[in-house]
Amino acid sequence: MRRPLADAWYCVGRATDFAGNALRAVELDGEQMVVGRDAAGALFALRDRCPHRGMALSKGRFDGAALTCPFHGWRFGTDGRCRDVPTLSSADAADFSRIAVQRFPVLESAGFAWVNPHLGPRGGAEPPALPALDFEPAGCLVVALEVEASFDLTTLSLVDPGHVAFVHDSWWFRPSKELREKVKRFAPTPHGFTMTSHATTKSSPVYRLLGGAPEVEIEFRLPGVRLERIRAGARRVANYTFATPMSHDRTLLTNALYWSMPALNLLKPLARPLMRQFLTQDQQVLQHAQKGLDRKPTMVLFGQSDLPSQWYFRLKREALQAAREGRPFRNPLQPQELRWRS
Numbered sequence: 001m002r003r004p005l006a007d008a009w010y011c012v013g014r015a016t017d018f019a020g021n022a023l024r025a026v027e028l029d030g031e032q033m034v035v036g037r038d039a040a041g042a043l044f045a046l047r048d049r050c051p052h053r054g055m056a057l058s059k060g061r062f063d064g065a066a067l068t069c070p071f072h073g074w075r076f077g078t079d080g081r082c083r084d085v086p087t088l089s090s091a092d093a094a095d096f097s098r099i100a101v102q103r104f105p106v107l108e109s110a111g112f113a114w115v116n117p118h119l120g121p122r123g124g125a126e127p128p129a130l131p132a133l134d135f136e137p138a139g140c141l142v143v144a145l146e147v148e149a150s151f152d153l154t155t156l157s158l159v160d161p162g163h164v165a166f167v168h169d170s171w172w173f174r175p176s177k178e179l180r181e182k183v184k185r186f187a188p189t190p191h192g193f194t195m196t197s198h199a200t201t202k203s204s205p206v207y208r209l210l211g212g213a214p215e216v217e218i219e220f221r222l223p224g225v226r227l228e229r230i231r232a233g234a235r236r237v238a239n240y241t242f243a244t245p246m247s248h249d250r251t252l253l254t255n256a257l258y259w260s261m262p263a264l265n266l267l268k269p270l271a272r273p274l275m276r277q278f279l280t281q282d283q284q285v286l287q288h289a290q291k292g293l294d295r296k297p298t299m300v301l302f303g304q305s306d307l308p309s310q311w312y313f314r315l316k317r318e319a320l321q322a323a324r325e326g327r328p329f330r331n332p333l334q335p336q337e338l339r340w341r342s
């Protein structure tokens with residue numbers, strides 16, 4: 001239960017990070033991978049380990065079709081199969097076609113690359129619930145930050161309304177320091193839950209920038225995806241956050257902000273440091289909390305503002321059980337109204 005869900009899709013970088021014949025080393029759930037894009041535009045993800053002597057294939061060359069290991073020149077197709085062992089002579093009767101590197105499924109969605117690190121048999125035939133965008137963005141701003149904390153602790157911050165007033169107290173996000181009672185409606189979704197609300201004009205300046213009283217929908221989805229969709233008339237903004245387990249104690253937080261209004265492109269240089277500041281606030285507090293959890297790994301989940309955190313663990317437990325029993329995931333949550341002060 002403490003481990004991230006194995007048979008799940010995690011964000012490993014922007015789709016545009018994988019271009020040309022570049023190879024990128026990616027760390028996902030303790031696994032070292034090499035990710036690239038072939039000449040036909042298809043992404044691939046392989047274990048970053050040459051079967052010969054363990055060399056990192058990401059340090060080698062890629063010609064759009066095959067990777068060449070920099071140690072002894074073994075070549076591998078993007079399907080992981082060994083294509084050539086150049087040091088073999090005609091006296092060698094060895095068949096290298098049986099040698100292969102582990103391959104991982106990889107997909108592209110919402111401008112990001114997603115990898116499923118699961119080894120062994122896959123559960124149901126359920127399609128991956130990858131975050132998509134339902135409008136054509138005029139621009140996009142992405143900030144990613146590594147957090148020295150477990151995947152669970154980091155992911156909880158995506159569904160935790162209680163920390164916002166204390167951690168994210170920058171003037172531009174939360175001008176009022178007062179705690180106010182909030183009432184929010186929650187409903188289960190296929191892989192998580194949503195919260196819908198109408199932001200008041202007294203909300204953060206970020207919402208006010210959109211004009212009017214925008215409608216905000218926040219969805220959490222397993223394994224660690226938070227999708228905030230903001231709608232004000234025809235104007236659309238999406239703020240997506242993805243948690244990616246790198247190792248048992250390091251998690252990557254990726255935040256992507258998309259907008260439909262071309263005029264907002266001008267604000268991009270201003271928005272980037274603010275987004276970084278916001279993520280750094282989470283990073284700092286999570287890293288300190290992780291040290292406390294390392295000393296004693298228990299949490300007291302208390303009150304309605306901690307219910308979404310409890311739901312996270314319930315969803316995860318159900319996903320693990322469904323995988324064990326080889327059946328489809330059944331969302332155990334019910335619609336509910338929550339009240340808290342924030």
Ligand code: FES
Pocket residue numbers: 050051052053054055069070071072073074
């Ligand atoms: S380690 Fe890769 S070819 Fe020898």
Ligand SMILES: [Fe+2]
Pocket residue numbers: 157163164167168282
């Ligand atoms: Fe946060």
